[in-house]
Amino acid sequence: MATSLVIAEHDNRIVNPATLHAIGAAKKISADVHVLIAGSNARPSAEMASRIAGVTKILLADAPQLDAGLAEGIAATIATIASRYSHILAAATAFGKNVLPRVAATLDVAQISDITGVVSDDTFERPIYAGNAIATVQSLDAIKVITVRTTAFDPAATQDCAAPIDVIDAAPDCGTSRLVMRELTESHRPELTGAGAIVAGGRGLGSAENYAKVLEPLADTLGAALGASRAAVDAGFVPNDYQVGQTGKIVAPQLYIAVGISGAIQHLAGMNGSKVIVAINNDPEAPIFSVADYGVVGDLFSVVPELTNVLALPPDYL
Template structure:
């Protein structure tokens, strides 16, 4: 049995989500191959070859793959799909865009957001915003899966010695065009991979308060900054800060929720965090139902006091 993992990368570095997806693939019990589809992506292929547990890397290198447009990557996957029983992608924005296209072209049902591998044809996935777990068995000849990365510990990025095989890339499908990309560069860790996250909600009241109150705490903890959907909708922070069912799914070692009531949509994105600390003046706030430590207090007093206590 051979499994294909579609790598998420920037043509130079393989992203951590790929390591989590390889971990899920290894639980299926077969040889794991990784597809790197990009342009001038030899560095990414070399990095993929060093991932523990990977036996082969397929490198498709062509200008039409440079931006990772889903239509062109999908065509590349389809030309090798016949060799695989399982095709996996991380359940990130890129993976969620790509995997359904592959499943549709293969005429199979995708199994989305898996959190556990029961057997090669049976998987667990959350439903009802994570309040229930469904066990899904697929009878399709090819299983197309997206992997909730927070459910699988990342394999080691070093230690493997996979071979690299270059494959051709189909011509540009011409169905979409890359126009531009605006990249936000932060000195903080990336939200989905950070060991500590400080998140703010509507209780902060404004974008100015969000920055004034939360940034010093995040600086002391070396944390990434996140937010509830209410804070994003109110314009306190950009969309890429959003944690929740329609935002980013995270599971850090420490999650500090400040002024977040704990709507079910938000809880679905962070309740697997190892330790959850909640600060809210409403003692009935749902966030306290999942918090390991809760402080009922005015955040405008409690957070500065906490920063001072941290030295």
């Protein structure tokens, strides 16, 4: 019987929610799903992962050289146990995209990237041409290495009973890389890929000052995360980790408000899975309106503050 291994993304304490979606995909492939926690002093993450529904075993590789979560050490550790599994999966986040190609190269197999559907245990669906077409890909490799588009799969639930935790040996430190510095962006807002609502801005905002002045009050009112198009990021309005799109983050919130975003195909590929899309743009021919559920043609500098004021009113007033 096929057994799948999901590589967990974690900070040695908490498992990243993206891993729950990867486990959801793994459960569609095989009934037996194991999860690897590779880190240092990472038992809290292992205990958290053990309570994810559908997981039958946790593998804990705990060693100092895995503390920084560098891809070289994690990939080497995965390679030592890969022969036990028919499928090795991770979320298609920066972490998964860093680790699994190394695993695939070591095993001399083809990686199947960014899957959005499971047809069978050897056949998968994945978007191509910026999401305008879906390719059905079959792999004949004995071990299938897969990254999962998190927005395409429901997250695995948690449960009271816990799966067993087995401690395994980590691969020796290869010494080819080391962590020099890590800069983290701290925010009181929800994390972009897990947010229920996102307010995103584009080049139409004109400047970083306008981005903050116009969008932040709306995001605060909705309790939403802030996002941006690549054009806004390239213009220096916001940091790179705000970028939504084919070369940024793939999101699918309940509500996505696109402000001053024309709707380049690369941006649409990153957000067209959103449940409700609202577009605000002064160009009635902007491509963003082709995917929007609601569109407002007008000056964003007038429309957005007015929308923010209305949403801030007490419910009984409305």
